[in-house]
Amino acid sequence: MGKEIPSRSEDYSLWYNELVKKADLAEHSDVRGCMVIKPYGYSIWEKMQQALDKMFKDTGHSNAYFPLFVPKSLFEAEEKNAEGFAKECAIVTHYRLKTDPNNKGKLIVDPEARLEEELVVRPTSEAIIWNTYKKWIQSYRDLPILVNQWANVVRWEMRTRLFLRTAEFLWQEGHTAHATADDAVRETVQMLDVYADFAENFMALPVVKGRKSEGERFPGAIDTYCIEAMMQDGKALQAGTSHFLGQNFAKAFNVQFTSKEGKLEHVWGTSWGVSTRLMGALIMAHSDDDGLVLPPKLAPIHVVIVPIFKTEEEFKKITDKVTEISSALRKQGYAVKYDSRDTHKPGFKFAEWELKGVPVRLAIGPRDLENGTVEVARRDTKEKKVMKMDEINTAIPALLDDIQNNIYQKALSYRNNMTTEVNSYDEMKKLLDEKGGFISAHWDGTMETEAAIKEETKATIRCIPLDAKEEEGKCIYTGKLSKRRVLFARAY
Amino acid sequence: MGKEIPSRSEDYSLWYNELVKKADLAEHSDVRGCMVIKPYGYSIWEKMQQALDKMFKDTGHSNAYFPLFVPKSLFEAEEKNAEGFAKECAIVTHYRLKTDPNNKGKLIVDPEARLEEELVVRPTSEAIIWNTYKKWIQSYRDLPILVNQWANVVRWEMRTRLFLRTAEFLWQEGHTAHATADDAVRETVQMLDVYADFAENFMALPVVKGRKSEGERFPGAIDTYCIEAMMQDGKALQAGTSHFLGQNFAKAFNVQFTSKEGKLEHVWGTSWGVSTRLMGALIMAHSDDDGLVLPPKLAPIHVVIVPIFKTEEEFKKITDKVTEISSALRKQGYAVKYDSRDTHKPGFKFAEWELKGVPVRLAIGPRDLENGTVEVARRDTKEKKVMKMDEINTAIPALLDDIQNNIYQKALSYRNNMTTEVNSYDEMKKLLDEKGGFISAHWDGTMETEAAIKEETKATIRCIPLDAKEEEGKCIYTGKLSKRRVLFARAY
Numbered sequence: 001m002g003k004e005i006p007s008r009s010e011d012y013s014l015w016y017n018e019l020v021k022k023a024d025l026a027e028h029s030d031v032r033g034c035m036v037i038k039p040y041g042y043s044i045w046e047k048m049q050q051a052l053d054k055m056f057k058d059t060g061h062s063n064a065y066f067p068l069f070v071p072k073s074l075f076e077a078e079e080k081n082a083e084g085f086a087k088e089c090a091i092v093t094h095y096r097l098k099t100d101p102n103n104k105g106k107l108i109v110d111p112e113a114r115l116e117e118e119l120v121v122r123p124t125s126e127a128i129i130w131n132t133y134k135k136w137i138q139s140y141r142d143l144p145i146l147v148n149q150w151a152n153v154v155r156w157e158m159r160t161r162l163f164l165r166t167a168e169f170l171w172q173e174g175h176t177a178h179a180t181a182d183d184a185v186r187e188t189v190q191m192l193d194v195y196a197d198f199a200e201n202f203m204a205l206p207v208v209k210g211r212k213s214e215g216e217r218f219p220g221a222i223d224t225y226c227i228e229a230m231m232q233d234g235k236a237l238q239a240g241t242s243h244f245l246g247q248n249f250a251k252a253f254n255v256q257f258t259s260k261e262g263k264l265e266h267v268w269g270t271s272w273g274v275s276t277r278l279m280g281a282l283i284m285a286h287s288d289d290d291g292l293v294l295p296p297k298l299a300p301i302h303v304v305i306v307p308i309f310k311t312e313e314e315f316k317k318i319t320d321k322v323t324e325i326s327s328a329l330r331k332q333g334y335a336v337k338y339d340s341r342d343t344h345k346p347g348f349k350f351a352e353w354e355l356k357g358v359p360v361r362l363a364i365g366p367r368d369l370e371n372g373t374v375e376v377a378r379r380d381t382k383e384k385k386v387m388k389m390d391e392i393n394t395a396i397p398a399l400l401d402d403i404q405n406n407i408y409q410k411a412l413s414y415r416n417n418m419t420t421e422v423n424s425y426d427e428m429k430k431l432l433d434e435k436g437g438f439i440s441a442h443w444d445g446t447m448e449t450e451a452a453i454k455e456e457t458k459a460t461i462r463c464i465p466l467d468a469k470e471e472e473g474k475c476i477y478t479g480k481l482s483k484r485r486v487l488f489a490r491a492y
Numbered sequence: 493m494g495k496e497i498p499s500r501s502e503d504y505s506l507w508y509n510e511l512v513k514k515a516d517l518a519e520h521s522d523v524r525g526c527m528v529i530k531p532y533g534y535s536i537w538e539k540m541q542q543a544l545d546k547m548f549k550d551t552g553h554s555n556a557y558f559p560l561f562v563p564k565s566l567f568e569a570e571e572k573n574a575e576g577f578a579k580e581c582a583i584v585t586h587y588r589l590k591t592d593p594n595n596k597g598k599l600i601v602d603p604e605a606r607l608e609e610e611l612v613v614r615p616t617s618e619a620i621i622w623n624t625y626k627k628w629i630q631s632y633r634d635l636p637i638l639v640n641q642w643a644n645v646v647r648w649e650m651r652t653r654l655f656l657r658t659a660e661f662l663w664q665e666g667h668t669a670h671a672t673a674d675d676a677v678r679e680t681v682q683m684l685d686v687y688a689d690f691a692e693n694f695m696a697l698p699v700v701k702g703r704k705s706e707g708e709r710f711p712g713a714i715d716t717y718c719i720e721a722m723m724q725d726g727k728a729l730q731a732g733t734s735h736f737l738g739q740n741f742a743k744a745f746n747v748q749f750t751s752k753e754g755k756l757e758h759v760w761g762t763s764w765g766v767s768t769r770l771m772g773a774l775i776m777a778h779s780d781d782d783g784l785v786l787p788p789k790l791a792p793i794h795v796v797i798v799p800i801f802k803t804e805e806e807f808k809k810i811t812d813k814v815t816e817i818s819s820a821l822r823k824q825g826y827a828v829k830y831d832s833r834d835t836h837k838p839g840f841k842f843a844e845w846e847l848k849g850v851p852v853r854l855a856i857g858p859r860d861l862e863n864g865t866v867e868v869a870r871r872d873t874k875e876k877k878v879m880k881m882d883e884i885n886t887a888i889p890a891l892l893d894d895i896q897n898n899i900y901q902k903a904l905s906y907r908n909n910m911t912t913e914v915n916s917y918d919e920m921k922k923l924l925d926e927k928g929g930f931i932s933a934h935w936d937g938t939m940e941t942e943a944a945i946k947e948e949t950k951a952t953i954r955c956i957p958l959d960a961k962e963e964e965g966k967c968i969y970t971g972k973l974s975k976r977r978v979l980f981a982r983a984y
């Protein structure tokens with residue numbers, strides 16, 4: 001077929017890379033660390049965007065757009081944020097090219113077009129946005145500001161992987177401003193809930209909601225909340241973060257408001273984001289050795305129909321039937337693709353649409369026409385069955401719901417199976433090497449211990465789960481007292 | 493009110509700038525030449541995007557995403573294109589900042605993190621995309637490629653104006669690849685038609701479809717088609733362009749395919765784009781001295797409802813009625829805003845929603861409740877009338893249609909009135925100074941004449957209209973023979 005991919009057990013990492021390329025999701029570009037998102041991959045991202053955008057608007061947010069460039073003096077205003085991103089910033093220093101006097105047809109940077117102040121290509125937009133909010137906020141009446149931006153950002157990365165870590169990526173970043181700490185914390189948690197809701201109900205991806213340890217916080221945040229998911233190789237993946245910024249950016253950019261009581265106070269902030277990294281999570285969580293497995297709610301094509309025919313006449317009759325079936329399904333809001341190519345055989349087409357993760361495949365041949373039947377194959381379990389043609393219109397919606405649910409349940413049992421309570425450091429090290437997954441263990445709460453464990457095992461604290469129950473215990477590393485378990489894992 | 497804007501006759505340019513800012517559409521940022529698109533402005537842009545995106549998909553295109561950065565060596569591959577944009581490129585030269593040893597808390601560009609090859613921030617994406625297409629295209633079976641990208645681009649500009657000319661702007665850029673010149677030309681013209689359709693039916697903006705003269709072509713194109721609109725100050729505005737690229741980029745990037753006949757041939761290309769500049773066109777074409785006038789099809793809010801009350805009890809009764817009316821309208825797909833603020837008087841609210849261009853305003857007071865009536869005001873003509881409450885649900889959709897149509901007709905008669913046939917250069921110069929508008933005149937077809945006229949009058953050839961009739965005439969400047977009239981104008 002030429003489209004085969006290695007199996008997960010052979011080489012998980014290669015399986016992922018090949019799947020991304022062969023399913024036409026993305027590829028490396030000739031620009032270091034930057035990817036091209038191909039039409040099929042982008043159409044999945046668009047479905048994600050639409051669902052998230054609706055959820056943001058339903059919770060009162062509006063979209064806006066802020067500049068790509070951040071002047072260095074603004075970038076460095078919030079010191080911790082600047083420090084956190086300084087080492088991975090693309091910097092614009094000039095604004096003109098000129099013809100190379102020594103090399104006809106070539107261009108060089110014009111040394112006379114040097115910027116007075118260098119511009120940082122945004123790695124995140126807190127600085128530029130809080131510098132703008134300063135102009136928008138005078139009184140408590142101007143609050144809250146609930147704004148989101150869909151944008152590209154750049155973080156220079158030495159080792160990149162398609163979707164998971166790229167120098168340029170696409171994301172949304174919400175930036176909100178509030179009159180009180182309470183309001184800001186409530187917003188932070190609300191958006192975490194939105195992300196978890198999206199992950200579970202659209203991506204069919206179970207996630208743990210939690211807070212990051214101090215060492216893993218967003219630079220410039222008081223508190224970072226996150227959702228963490230488990231991939232099929234036992235590694236964790238951070239799928240979204242929501243930050244309580246306190247008054248850090250308000251103070252750095254001098255954003256104050258007059259309260260109801262007439263007092264001048266600094267504004268409280270949040271920021272929250274998910275990125276094209278979610279594509280990586282989606283692919284790695286559900287796909288198998290035959291290719292992508294897409295949850296129907298994010299599938300660009302819900303149903304593909306493949307005709308099985310020998311003669312032109314058969315083809316015409318099947319096509320008439322397909323037109324009928326697909327227009328009925330489209331009326332119900334499903335995306336249906338009729339693969340009528342005469343350049344490829346059915347077997348090739350089956351494999352191709354399996355690779356691309358289309359949830360349901362229908363095959364119709366001359367015998368089906370006679371019997372009023374159709375062969376229905378589901379991508380997730382690979383089950384096939386023959387159905388009555390006139391049941392299709394009610395059976396497909398139910399089948400798609402079932403697939404969505406089944407993919408989620410499968411990922412959930414896997415995640416549960418891959419979450420282990422551990423009470424000694426030796427046990428933890430053994431587990432990390434033999435099984436992987438989330439390790440629920442006691443930790444003394446210090447950055448030193450966290451760093452030591454990371455150094456020795458490459459596992460990090462993924463989060464302190466929001467639903468962690470109070471439980472007296474001893475830190476697996478130092479034996480010091482601990483009040484709750486945290487989740488460790490090796491991670492993407 | 494604090495929100496008043498100058499009149500158009502006083503100072504058209506100031507009127508525009510103030511309108512953009514006071515209607516909360518956009519503002520200047522502290523980044524040279526870059527604007528902030530505010531939530532209300534962005535919501536109009538989103539409506540434009542949705543409508544255009546649907547039209548692109550209906551004509552068979554898919555979205556994708558290509559890198560922000562173009563390595564200099566790729567950028568310079570198509571010489572004319574490179575030449576055309578070299579003077580306005582932002583250039584990334586470094587990938588890291590470090591702490592300034594001489595200035596605590598400040599950052600400097602790390603001289604050790606200099607890129608081996610400089611990166612151009614894309615001013616347009618032909619280079620990076622054709623370099624990618626090279627990998628996608630082997631055979632005629634891979635063609636056509638019909639791809640669009642929604643993205644930000646950067647063209648360094650010395651004099652900027654909100655929406656009309658900014659260093660960074662948002663746009664879409666279609667990039668297609670075809671097996672034959674015919675196919676590519678057909679695509680070029682099809683997308684011009686899509687743009688004209690969008691301008692006329694969504695923006696309510698009549699446009700002239702035409703081809704650019706050689707001197708005004710896109711750098712690297714064989715032929716540039718455009719739509720040209722007329723603003724209220726008699727200046728023209730180019731609202732969209734569609735380029736037939738011939739084989740220029742295919743040759744520069746060596747993109748070849750095997751034809752059905754087994755021959756190796758270069759691919760034919762097109763590119764086409766519209767940008768946030770359309771926001772400027774929309775604002776300038778329809779708005780008046782009281783603010784924005786939005787065509788209903790692009791209005792983020794269709795109907796605003798203002799309660800007129802003195803007592804809390806009156807307010808409650810009105811609110812009940814409003815809930816009823818607005819939910820019925822929302823069911824029909826209209827965006828309804830209930831302005832229930834108790835901090836502002838009705839007069840203030842009326843002025844504010846006029847400034848923001850909401851097409852229909854309803855006002856409801858205690859007397860209306862008694863009489864079962866409501867006051868309906870339309871933004872475009874400022875007409876008010878009292879209607880029966882139970883007619884609203886059928887009257888509003890009809891009224892919105894009427895407003896959409898009226899705005900278009902008004903712009904069309906203005907444009908027609910501002911288009912003048914001229915047969916002498918003196919007449920043209922007089923007209924340009926006294927009236928402006930499109931001047932339909934004969935031209936000898938040479939770049940020299942075009943340049944001379946531009947130098948002397950600041951008017952350029954906006955386009956050679958596609959529907960220009962064959963007509964023998966004499967060039968107004970040189971007296972040489974001409975076969976058709978072209979449109980001159982001063983332009984944005």
Ligand SMILES: [Zn+2]
Pocket residue numbers: 017028160161162
């Ligand atoms: Zn790679």
Ligand SMILES: [Zn+2]
Pocket residue numbers: 509520652653654
């Ligand atoms: Zn300005």
